[in-house]
Amino acid sequence: MAKLDNKKLLACCANGAGSSLMMENAIKKVMKKYDIKYGELRHCSVSEGKSAARTYDVIFCARTFAKNFEELAAAGKTVIALKNVMSDKEIEAALQEADLLD
């Protein structure tokens, strides 16, 4: 079983309408490549994400928004902050670094 199987993934951006959707698309590509059967993947705004994040396993956001999730990261939640939200390569590398891919 892959490490991210059944995990809940959340992509956040300012409004939950633009780049978070692009992130979701890029995350899907990585999930497909590694044949991961994640539990849930959704996108939303940072403000919504902050309250919803506790129920998710991995939070993805653009670097600009990483500070919104600092407390959660300090509490042990995996927060992946991306320079390029469309880059499946960056997402793949970040997940590898977080030891979440196999």
Next chain:
Amino acid sequence: MADIFKDIVEKKHYSFIDGEGVTWQEAVRLSLLPLVEDGSVSEDFHEEIVNCIEKYGPYMVFDHNVAMPHTTENAKGAFKTGIGFMVTEKMIDFGYDEDGEHKEANLFFTLSSANPDEHTDNIMQLSNVFVNDDLLDALQAARTPEDILKAAEDFPCEE
């Protein structure tokens, strides 16, 4: 899946400007003018987007000098889902992001979202466009609607 470039040309949602001395705020407004003209967005819709960029920084200026100014779904003044496509001769300065990286753009895809499904379709297509360097080069060199269509035909995106 609809072809965004065909749609942009058919709806005349494109513009080509010099851009000399144009601020990014003004560029956002200009990129939306064709959408204002056909009633897709209100005259002051660009203010929503400008406020958003002022608040969060130019994180929607991506690699390859591509900008995707946008605001929330169903924002005030967005009546139809569409894309304001604009190419500028000179780079438009967006200032610096948090990491101190200088952001500038000469290719604009300014988004209006009134219908979530159409909007999602646009975003999915754009995320494939934004990683297609040959297509972006050709679009940045485009100066006519025919150039846009030719670029899209010459450098198709993977679905």
